[in-house]
Amino acid sequence: MRHVAHTIRRVPGSGVTAQVFCMASGCGENSGRKGDPDSVQDWALRHTGRTGHALFRRDFTDQARVTRVE
Template structure:
């Protein structure tokens, strides 16, 4: 940090200066680490044992019908097709949910 002014008066015995935006900086305290951060790369991958869940939701005004969780994509899609045939509703929200493992790259 650049020294942009004289030391602040009326402070503790160690050197306190102002930074560029005028904040008091305690020079002695800034030399002592308070936190140590360790940064590491990670990777995220599909977790097959968690399976995949498929759902379809009718978003027609005040309908709220849904397929419920399905293990097969075709089951959710077939529900949406049947619902559309019965009601004439033609807009659906599809949700696919899976599980993932995050591991640190060595």
């Protein structure tokens, strides 16, 4: 077995999916998955305004490609 170097990088143009979850005890609301991270940020700001809840978990996903380093 030999070592072969690889790298992993985000696929350009593949976009990012984001979701925000309210972490206030008993709340359970979330933004839903969106292709625009700004829209989930806006959701969190509106949710805080309505409820006073201020702690959120943010999840971001993207597509990545592994390539061999030549």
